[in-house]
């Protein structure tokens with residue numbers, strides 16, 4: 001009988017399963033465990049069950065994490081694998097993000113045209129991301145955006161069938177699903193990514209030092225430090241990541257180069273900043289967020305109030 005070493009909880013979507021397999025393979029490799037030592041347990045989340053309803057209507061918070069958290073806290077799993085982008089910036093104190101894999105391509109890819117500038121006049125872009133919608137409308141005020149949901153395949157099918165002219169998806173997700181040839185990458189100077197885009201995180205119980213130590217072995221330091229800075233920015237905004245917010249931190253030695261922006265829904269208003277912090281300094285991105293909110297027009301500020 002196989003001696004199972006660790007059980008991973010994950011959402012059941014094809015992307016989530018692919019990510020869980022990446023984590024399992026990384027753990028087995030670094031610890032020299034036989035293949036299959038790490039068991040993957042899919043857990044259905046509220047976000048998956050409510051797939052066909054707009055996110056705003058089902059009340060965004062903890063949509064992707066609640067059931068995974070409960071399973072983990074109940075001891076049915078040892079850790080949960082998340083797309084860090086989908087993990088709320090406030091987490092229960094009983095859990096700890098023990099590791100992150102090396103970040104993949106942080107860019108979005110456009111499906112349906114070679115570039116945003118190439119989209120036909122008045123084109124309809126399907127996206128359920130307020131960030132992507134606002135950013136596209138800022139660059140191309142003639143474009144209309146419409147909400148679409150569903151997993152990556154569903155979204156690609158909606159674009160292919162002509163329901164929408166184009167859509168935007170994270171390069172990281174497409175690549176992990178083996179769709180390397182799909183879409184055209186948009187540079188971060190045009191579409192700054194969502195906080196934590198492209199990063200996979202592994203969370204365990206704060207009380208479980210043994211699992212935390214096992215996970216630590218696959219932690220990618222620079223990714224972890226960058227994502228912590230982006231999450232500190234997001235947390236200080238009080239934004240759920242269903243707000244039009246972008247942040248991208250790059251670690252260079254002991255410094256973080258940080259770019260960020262907040263936008264109005266229609267993209268007409270935008271506050272953007274570039275800053276440098278010491279790695280591990282989570283107060284600077286938080287105060288930057290506060291300063292940006294203070295000088296933001298009401299069209300932006302009200303998106304971050306009372307959340």
Ligand SMILES: NCc1[nH]cc(CCC(=O)O)c1CC(=O)O
Pocket residue numbers: 083084085086168169170171172173174196197198199200
């Ligand atoms: N909200 C869905 C989601 N969460 C993480 C990814 C992609 C993978 C990543 O950013 O690490 C996606 C799909 C997308 O935005 O296209």
